[in-house]
Amino acid sequence: MLSYGSVAVALVHRQVMVVQAARPHDHRDRFLDVYTFAPFGERVFLASDAPCARIAARDVLTIFPDTDIFSMPAHDVLELPPKAFGEFSELTARNQRRYESLWAACKAKAMPRRASRTRRTTQIALQAM
Numbered sequence: 710m711l712s713y714g715s716v717a718v719a720l721v722h723r724q725v726m727v728v729q730a731a732r733p734h735d736h737r738d739r740f741l742d743v744y745t746f747a748p749f750g751e752r753v754f755l756a757s758d759a760p761c762a763r764i765a766a767r768d769v770l771t772i773f774p775d776t777d778i779f780s781m782p783a784h785d786v787l788e789l790p791p792k793a794f795g796e797f798s799e800l801t802a803r804n805q806r807r808y809e810s811l812w813a814a815c816k817a818k819a820m821p822r823r824a825s826r827t828r829r830t831t832q833i834a835l836q837a838m
Contacts, residue, residue, distance in 0.1 A: 710736045710766070716779050716787070717772040718800050721745050721762055725770070725801045727754045727787060731761060739766055746787050752794040756785035770800050 711717065711730040719728045719741075728743035740763050746754035773779075773793050780788045789797065 710734050710738065711741060711769075711772065712775065715772060715775060716777070716789075716793075717743075718770045718797050719743070719764055720768040720770065720804070721757075721764055725797070725804050726757065727789065727797060728762070728764070728769075729787070734766075740764065741766055741769070748797075749786075752789045752791065754787045754789065760785070771796060 711734040713730055713733050715730045717728050717730075718725060720726075721728065721743075727746040727748075728741075729746070731742040731744055734741050742761065742763055744760050745757040745762050747757045749755045773796075777790055777793055779790070779793075782788060
């Protein structure tokens, strides 16, 4: 599944991040040890505050091919190729849309309760008159 140093995009603490395998993993592993990188600029990612993480294998969104060339200008900096960065951007946008739709559904579900409570209060006030 992931060899040492393989780069992927995964959900870490409900955020889409670039990760790099800290050791080899196979398809039977339920958890993966990875180094995490947070976006810094156009195609540039910095090691996050907690660089080592253990994530569930199901949280991996995509694995970039080992043939892609990822440059590391410094020890804690990772630069993605344009195609890989485009895929990261798409996955980030998809995750953002998902959370926005969940929030909208939650708000819509809560709104009728408030309206019905106001309606009941108005009806009780009218009956008292």
